[in-house]
Amino acid sequence: MQQFFIKVFIITALSTVGLVIVVLIRKPIDLSVRQITTQKDTLFSVSDTGKVYVKPDTAQVTLAVIKEGKKVTDVQKDLNTVNNAVLKALKDQGIEEKYIKTVNYSIYPNYRYEQSSGRSIIDGYRAESRLEVKIKDFDKLNKVIDSATTAGANEVGTVNFTVDERDQFVAEARSQAIRKAKTKAEAISKETGVMLGKIVDVQVAEGEGGTQPPVPLYGGYGGVADVKSSTEISTGENAITVSVTLIYEIQ
Template sequence: MQNIKAPLLTIFFIFLGFFVYTKLAGPIPFSVNSIQTTKTNLFSVSGAGKATGIPDTAQISVGVTKTASTVNTAKDSVNSSANKIIDDLKKLGIPDKDIETTNYSINPNYDYALGKQTINGYTVTQTLEINIAPIDVANKAVDTATADGANLVGGINFTFNDKTKKDLENKARTEAVKMAKEKAGSLAKATGIRLGRIVDVQESGNFEPRPIMMAQGLELKSEDTQLQPGENSITIDITLSYETR
C-alpha cells in the first residue's frame, strides 16, 4: 500500500505546484508557428505597337586610304586629306563631338616574287564616323569629304535624335498597351475567365537604323549627293499579366 501511495503523492504535488505557479505568475506562454500559403492564377497576354517617323539624324563613315613606298609618305598623304576633311566638316556646322576617328591603321604590303617575302610599300588608312543633323547637311558632308580626298564611304544609317526617338517609343508603347488590354478582354470573354488587377508588365523594343551602302575605295561621281532617309519604325512589345478570379 505504501508503494502505491508514494507515486500518487508525487503526482499530486507536481500538479499542485503547477496550479500554484499559474495562480501567482499567470498562464505558461507557448507559441505555434503557422504557415499561410496563397495560390494566384495568372493570365498573360501580349500586344505590339508601332510608330513610324522620318529620320532626322544620319550616321556616316568616311575614310582615306593611301599607299606609298614609305610609311611617312603614306601617312602624310592620309593626314593631309583627313585634316582637311575634318576642318571642312566643322565649317558645315558639325561639332567636334560628332566627328570621331574610329580607325587609324598602318599596314605593310608584301611582294612574294621568286618565293621570297619582301615589303614593297605601306598602306595607311584613317576612318571617321560622323553624326549629322539635320539630314540635308549629310548630302553636303559626303560631297565635302570626297572632294577633300575621302575614297572610302561606308554604310549610312538614318536614325532619330533622342527626343524624337522617345516620342515615338511612347506612341508605340501606348498602342501596345491598348492592344494587349483589348486582347485580354476579348480572350477573357471568350473563355469565361474573370480578370483581376494587372500584377506585372514586361516590355521589349526593336529599332534598327536603315543602312545605305555606298562606294568604298572607288572613284565617286562628281554629281551632288542626294540621300533619301525614307521612314523608320520603332516597335514596342508589351506583355501584361493579370490575376484571375
C-alpha cells in the first residue's frame, strides 16, 4: 500500500513538472526593441541637389476690378459689367479662355463708426473680382494689360515669370541630383571603408525660383500707371531645383 502511494506521488509530480514545462514553452516570446534600433543603425543616407536654369515661358499677372457704392445690387451690376468687358478685352488680345481664371469674387459691406450711437453701421458696399491671367507671348504683355485697364480693370498685381512646361526640366534636375548623390556616397564609402548595400528608400523634393524678381508694373486701386511709359521687361532665368536623399543599407 505504501509503495503504491509513492508511485502515485511520483507520477503526479512528474505530470505537474511536465505541465509547467509545456506552459513555459508555449508562452509567446516578446520582440526586443533593441533589434529595431540595431536595424536603423545599419542605414546610411546622402543628399544632393540638381539645378537646371530655364528661360520662363509664361508671364502670370493678376488683374482686379473693384467697385463701391451704396446699394449692393448696383455694386454687383457695375462689377459684372466691367468684369465682362475686361474678359472680352483679354480674349480680343488672343488670350485663350484656359489661361484666364477667376481667383476671387467677393462683395462685402463697408462700415463707418457713428459717434452718436457708438456703433459701426453699414455705409455702402465693396465688390471685387480678381482674374489670374497667363500670357505666353511676352511681346504682348504690356498691350494685354493696357487693354484690360482700358476696359476697366483698376488694380494690376506684380508680374511673375514661370515655367509652365517644366516636366522635362524637373526630370533633368532629378537625374543630376541622383548622379551627384551616388557619387558622393561612393566617395564617402571609399574614404571611410563603409560598405554600402542596396538603396532602400529615395526622398525627392522640387522647387522653382527666378533670378529675376516679380515686376511691379502698376499702382493699386485708385491709380494705374501709363502702360506706354513702362520700361522693357527682362525675364531672366528660372532655376528648377530637385533635392534627392538616397538611403542605403550598410553591409
